[in-house]
Amino acid sequence: MKTEKKRRLRRNTRRSLINYAIVIAAYAIVQALNAGGNIKSSLQGQLVPICAYIVMAVSLNLVVGVSGELSLGHAGFMSIGAFTGIVAATALQAAIPAGWVRLMLAMVAGALFAGLFGLLVGVPVLRLRGDYLAIVTLAFGEIVKNIMNILYVGIDEKGVHIAALEGSRLVLSEGGVPIIKGPMGAVGIAKLSTFTAGFLLVLVTLFVVQNLVDSRAGRAILALRDNRIAAESVGLSVTKYKLMAFVTSAALAGAAGVLYGLNYTGLAAKKFDFNTSILVLVFVVLGGMGNIRGSIIAAALLTILPEALREFADFRMLAYAIVLIIVMLATNNPTMQQFFAAVMEKVRGTFRELFQKSGETVKGGGDHE
Amino acid sequence: MKKFLALLMAAAMVLAMAACGNNANNGGSNANNGGSNANSGGNTGGQSDAGNTNGGDSTGAVTLKIGGIGPLTGDAAIYGNATYWGAQVAVDEINAMQSDIKIEYKFEDDEHDGEKAINAYRSLQDWDVDVIYGCTTSAPCLAVAGETFADRYFQLTPSASSTDVTAGRDNVFQICFTDPNQGVTAAKYIAENKMATKIAVIYNNADAYSTGIYEAFAAEAPNQGLEVVSVSTFADDKNPDFSVQVRDAQSAGAELVFLPIYYTPASNILKQAKDIGYAPKFFGADGMDGILTMEGFDLSLAEGLMLMTPFNAYATDERTVTFIDSYKKLSNGVEPNQFAADGYDCVYAIYEAAKKAGINDGMSHEDICTALISAFTDSGFSVDGLTGSGMTWNTSGEVSKEPVAVVIENGIYVNM
Numbered sequence: 047m048k049t050e051k052k053r054r055l056r057r058n059t060r061r062s063l064i065n066y067a068i069v070i071a072a073y074a075i076v077q078a079l080n081a082g083g084n085i086k087s088s089l090q091g092q093l094v095p096i097c098a099y100i101v102m103a104v105s106l107n108l109v110v111g112v113s114g115e116l117s118l119g120h121a122g123f124m125s126i127g128a129f130t131g132i133v134a135a136t137a138l139q140a141a142i143p144a145g146w147v148r149l150m151l152a153m154v155a156g157a158l159f160a161g162l163f164g165l166l167v168g169v170p171v172l173r174l175r176g177d178y179l180a181i182v183t184l185a186f187g188e189i190v191k192n193i194m195n196i197l198y199v200g201i202d203e204k205g206v207h208i209a210a211l212e213g214s215r216l217v218l219s220e221g222g223v224p225i226i227k228g229p230m231g232a233v234g235i236a237k238l239s240t241f242t243a244g245f246l247l248v249l250v251t252l253f254v255v256q257n258l259v260d261s262r263a264g265r266a267i268l269a270l271r272d273n274r275i276a277a278e279s280v281g282l283s284v285t286k287y288k289l290m291a292f293v294t295s296a297a298l299a300g301a302a303g304v305l306y307g308l309n310y311t312g313l314a315a316k317k318f319d320f321n322t323s324i325l326v327l328v329f330v331v332l333g334g335m336g337n338i339r340g341s342i343i344a345a346a347l348l349t350i351l352p353e354a355l356r357e358f359a360d361f362r363m364l365a366y367a368i369v370l371i372i373v374m375l376a377t378n379n380p381t382m383q384q385f386f387a388a389v390m391e392k393v394r395g396t397f398r399e400l401f402q403k404s405g406e407t408v409k410g411g412g413d414h415e
Numbered sequence: 416m417k418k419f420l421a422l423l424m425a426a427a428m429v430l431a432m433a434a435c436g437n438n439a440n441n442g443g444s445n446a447n448n449g450g451s452n453a454n455s456g457g458n459t460g461g462q463s464d465a466g467n468t469n470g471g472d473s474t475g476a477v478t479l480k481i482g483g484i485g486p487l488t489g490d491a492a493i494y495g496n497a498t499y500w501g502a503q504v505a506v507d508e509i510n511a512m513q514s515d516i517k518i519e520y521k522f523e524d525d526e527h528d529g530e531k532a533i534n535a536y537r538s539l540q541d542w543d544v545d546v547i548y549g550c551t552t553s554a555p556c557l558a559v560a561g562e563t564f565a566d567r568y569f570q571l572t573p574s575a576s577s578t579d580v581t582a583g584r585d586n587v588f589q590i591c592f593t594d595p596n597q598g599v600t601a602a603k604y605i606a607e608n609k610m611a612t613k614i615a616v617i618y619n620n621a622d623a624y625s626t627g628i629y630e631a632f633a634a635e636a637p638n639q640g641l642e643v644v645s646v647s648t649f650a651d652d653k654n655p656d657f658s659v660q661v662r663d664a665q666s667a668g669a670e671l672v673f674l675p676i677y678y679t680p681a682s683n684i685l686k687q688a689k690d691i692g693y694a695p696k697f698f699g700a701d702g703m704d705g706i707l708t709m710e711g712f713d714l715s716l717a718e719g720l721m722l723m724t725p726f727n728a729y730a731t732d733e734r735t736v737t738f739i740d741s742y743k744k745l746s747n748g749v750e751p752n753q754f755a756a757d758g759y760d761c762v763y764a765i766y767e768a769a770k771k772a773g774i775n776d777g778m779s780h781e782d783i784c785t786a787l788i789s790a791f792t793d794s795g796f797s798v799d800g801l802t803g804s805g806m807t808w809n810t811s812g813e814v815s816k817e818p819v820a821v822v823i824e825n826g827i828y829v830n831m
Contacts, residue, residue, distance in 0.1 A: 086537075087540040088537040088538040088540070090537065091534060091537035092537075095530055192650060195620070195650070211620070214630060214633070227579070228620070228623075229621050229622050229623045229625075229626050230553065230557070230577055230579055230623040231554060231557075233579040234582070234583070237561070310533065310561065311557065311558055311560065311561020312529060312557030312558045312560075312561065312579070314529065314554040314623070316554070317530070356523065356524075360487070
């Protein structure tokens with residue numbers, strides 16, 4: 047009976063469905079707690095950034111885990127997305143009063159722009175072998191940060207104006223408002239992001255990434271990662287498939303940037319520096335390369351963790367590092383793995399007994415690892 | 416097995432850390448308790464918020480919870496720590512006074528980052544904060560100001576000097592000069608004292624503070640008959656090499672170099688100008704304050720350097736001396752700079768306004784916000800502090816006080 051069920055749903059499909067279920071369940075639980083007023087203000091404020099970081103981690107996993115290239119400039123795409131989204135949302139303020147429509151359009155604009163830059167970076171670089179992508183994306187992230195730092199964007203009735211280097215070069219008519227002010231970043235953003243929007247973006251990201259990985263193209267990407275020569279010999283185009291993964295990842299990071307940017311009234315370009323790229327990479331590595339569920343959990347936990355450690359005062363940075371080390375050791379330690387496996391087996395056994403006693407058949411998706 | 420041991424060790428360390436962390440916190444709150452215990456003699460039992468919810472001021476002491484936000488770790492930690500300790504000095508002084516208002520004070524780290532600043536703000540909300548003191552730096556302050564405006568908390572920042580922080584928000588006030596204000600003041604000061612007519616500017620164009628001052632200075636300079644002959648930029652305060660910028664100023668024949676930057680890059684500029692034998696006048700803004708106490712800095716380089724600073728740590732009046740004494744006890748000997756003095760003044764400004772507005776424990780943070788706003792913008796309200804006497808505020812939240820310029824002579828500030 048059970049084996050038959052398992053065969054009916056392919057392993058990958060089942061895994062994907064569980065991921066959706068986890069995200070939806072988490073959303074439902076948080077919303078339920080929120081309705082009851084049981085969530086502390088500090089956690090409530092983190093819900094949107096957590097969603098943004100989950101999207102960042104899942105999309106970076108597509109490059110690092112699935113296609114096997116190292117990208118160190120993911121925050122650069124987030125930055126492009128965020129500032130594009132902020133400009134789009136502010137420019138459309140008069141035309142479209144409905145906040146969620148503007149947020150959606152801003153996300154589309156942010157994703158398109160970030161994807162475009164992903165294409166520009168990817169086309170020359172993905173033709174190279176070795177670690178060149180890592181080096182170029184690293185430089186790309188820094189370039190984006192520095193350009194954003196000297197960029198001045200404003201809007202008046204004639205349209206959007208862009209200037210560089212000095213704020214005095216941005217000439218606006220009387221009713222005009224500056225949107226991005228160089229090193230001060232974007233000022234006076236109308237907050238549009240909500241937890242529900244973040245949740246939907248996570249679902250869309252999962253849908254895009256999981257279906258891409260599960261498709262014919264996804265199998266080609268995996269094949270290229272595992273053995274480039276063998277894959278090329280059967281006629282797979284390296285650049286095409288790697289580019290597919292890279293651009294998708296960049297576009298999703300752009301959308302995450304929009305979600306993140308429109309969650310704050312002020313946003314400086316310095317936020318999206320090398321450290322942010324590395325932070326997202328830590329999510330991916332800790333969650334497991336190529337493991338999408340791991341990325342989701344790691345991103346959520348590691349965003350909450352530093353805040354949960356606020357009680358530790360000055361020692362929280364140290365405590366954070368040690369917790370990271372513990373997680374790494376624990377997940378790779380055979381003794382611990384056996385222990386966890388045994389616990390899971392017990393839990394599963396109990397469930398099985400319970401269900402058998404009540405004469406019910408086990409529903410797929412409830413009791414997996 | 417070895418790995419398992421390593422794991423155990425790590426777990427033990429976290430536990431030890433937890434213990435340390437808690438101790439540190441307890442230390443802080445003990446200090447507060449000490450303060451409030453000192454004067455709870457006439458008023459036993461009615462101290463906590465819960466105890467006096469309906470009490471009004473008839474019950475005596477009122478507890479005002481001030482929550483501070485600033486960078487205690489990261490690149491900007493020296494500024495955050497200065498505002499943290501500076502305010503702590505004022506809180507301790509007020510709590511030791513025979514006053515009706517007692518202050519509970521908590522400071523959260525924002526790592527000079529908008530997202531972390533919001534997290535810090537939210538955790539202060541969970542602590543039932545009444546008034547927000549911060550943030551120390553402009554960019555995080557901008558993000559927090561949006562939230563406090565929406566949630567109706569009164570906010571007073573010691574050092575976030577961008578005009579964007581207060582623009583359009585009635586609840587946010589500054590105790591420092593705004594960046595444009597400093598730029599305009601500098602241009603006027605240079606022109607009025609006939610220091611020079613050919614000016615060079617070196618500023619950090621990746622920094623909001625530096626850019627803000629420069630832009631206002633550049634706009635005002637022509638009105639004052641000053642000629643800006645050389646403008647050069649850098650993008651990182653850790654930049655070690657300024658020879659290009661200094662040579663550019665030299666070859667343009669500038670008589671005065673205006674440095675609206677922090678003291679770390681400024682110290683390098685002074686050194687490299689001396690190395691190439693270029694000796695113009697140097698003029699800095701308040702970010703220059705702290706250069707004399709910088710580790711490994713050759714004091715002779717700063718001789719003749721002029722800067723605008725609201726706080727003179729070498730002043731001999733009693734209040735400044737007492738402040739420096741108490742501050743050094745908190746900071747383990749670190750000298751206070753203008754950030755610390757701004758922080759000190761912030762707490763006194765909030766205290767004076769709370770006294771004037773008649774804050775009582777039954778008030779929600781919305782009521783306190785409204786009451787403090789009307790107190791601050793009242794024409795009869797003024798505060799004397801370390802960074803200026805007779806400070807007043809307008810409805811836009813900007814402070815009005817006398818700018819002070821000093822010149823460094825024999826390693827100390829001398830008022831000009």
